[in-house]
Amino acid sequence: MRYKRIVSSLLAAGLLAAVTLTGCGAPDEETVLNKDVVKVGCKNDVPNFGLMNVDTREFEGFEIDVAREVCKRIYGDNVKIEFEAVTAKTRGPLLETGELDMVAATFTITDERKETYNFTQPYYTDHVKLMVKKSAGFTDFKSMDGKTIGVSQSATTEQSLQEAADEAGISLKFSEYSSYPEIKAALDSGRVDCFSVDGSILSGYLNNSMMLLPDEFAPQEYGITIAKRNTKLAAKADEAISEMKKDGELEKIMERWGLTQ
Known part of the structure; x- marks a missing residue:
C-alpha cells in the first residue's frame, strides 16, 4: 500500500509538472493568429530602419512601417502592435520562447537559419x-x-x-x-x-x-522572421509581403525612408 501511495504521488507530481510546463510554454498557433496585441522585435540602433524617436518615445523606421503594414494585413486595421528592441544575439531566443510573435530587425535569410526559423520572402536586399x-x-x-x-x-x-x-x-x-x-x-x-x-x-x-x-x-536578404512552430502565421506574413510588392506599398515605404534597391 505504501508503495502504491508513493507511485501515485509521483505520478500526480509528474502530471502537475507537465501541466505547469505546458502552461509556461510558448502560445499555440491558433492563439498567435487571434491575438489582439502583436509583439514585434525591431532594431533600436539602425537609423532609417529601426530607432526610437527621443521626443515621442516611439520606434520609427523602414522596418517598423513594414511590420505595421504586415500586421494590419494579417490581423486587421485595429490591431495593436508592441515593438521591442532586439539585437542580433537576442532576437532568435525571444522568438523561440514566444515572447515575440515576429521579428523585423535586419534579419538575414540563410539556409542554416531556415532550419530554426520561418522567414518570409525578402523585403529588402x-x-x-x-x-x-x-x-x-x-x-x-x-x-x-x-x-x-x-x-x-x-x-x-x-x-x-x-x-x-x-x-x-x-x-x-x-x-x-x-x-x-x-x-x-x-x-x-x-x-x-x-x-x-x-x-x-x-x-x-x-x-x-x-x-x-x-x-x-x-x-x-532581410525577411520577417517567425518561430518555426508558427507555420500559418509565417504563410500569412509571406502573403502580406507579396501583396505589398504587387500593390506598390513596399516601394512607398522604402521611398519614405530614402531607401533604394
Whole structure:
C-alpha cells in the first residue's frame, strides 16, 4: 500500500509538472493568429530602419512601417502592435520562447537559419560593406590585411568577410560587440580598424571623418522572421509581403525612408 501511495504521488507530481510546463510554454498557433496585441522585435540602433524617436518615445523606421503594414494585413486595421528592441544575439531566443510573435530587425535569410526559423520572402536586399576612418589611408578590402574588424555578435558579417579574405589571400582579426553604437565607438577610439555590417546600416553612422570602402560582399536578404512552430502565421506574413510588392506599398515605404534597391 505504501508503495502504491508513493507511485501515485509521483505520478500526480509528474502530471502537475507537465501541466505547469505546458502552461509556461510558448502560445499555440491558433492563439498567435487571434491575438489582439502583436509583439514585434525591431532594431533600436539602425537609423532609417529601426530607432526610437527621443521626443515621442516611439520606434520609427523602414522596418517598423513594414511590420505595421504586415500586421494590419494579417490581423486587421485595429490591431495593436508592441515593438521591442532586439539585437542580433537576442532576437532568435525571444522568438523561440514566444515572447515575440515576429521579428523585423535586419534579419538575414540563410539556409542554416531556415532550419530554426520561418522567414518570409525578402523585403529588402543589402550587401556587407566596410566603414573606416578617412585618415587611416585604407583604399579597398585588400588594404585591410592584418587589421581588426568590428562586427556584431551572432551576425553573418564575420563569416562573409572571412570567406572573402581567404579568397583574397589576406588575414583579418575580428572583435565582436553587442550593438552597432559600440562598434562605432570602438572605431572612433581605435580599438578596431573597421566597422563592418550591411551598407544600409553603416550609412546611418557615416560622418565627415568616415568613409565606405568600395568593396561589397555577400548579398543580405532581410525577411520577417517567425518561430518555426508558427507555420500559418509565417504563410500569412509571406502573403502580406507579396501583396505589398504587387500593390506598390513596399516601394512607398522604402521611398519614405530614402531607401533604394
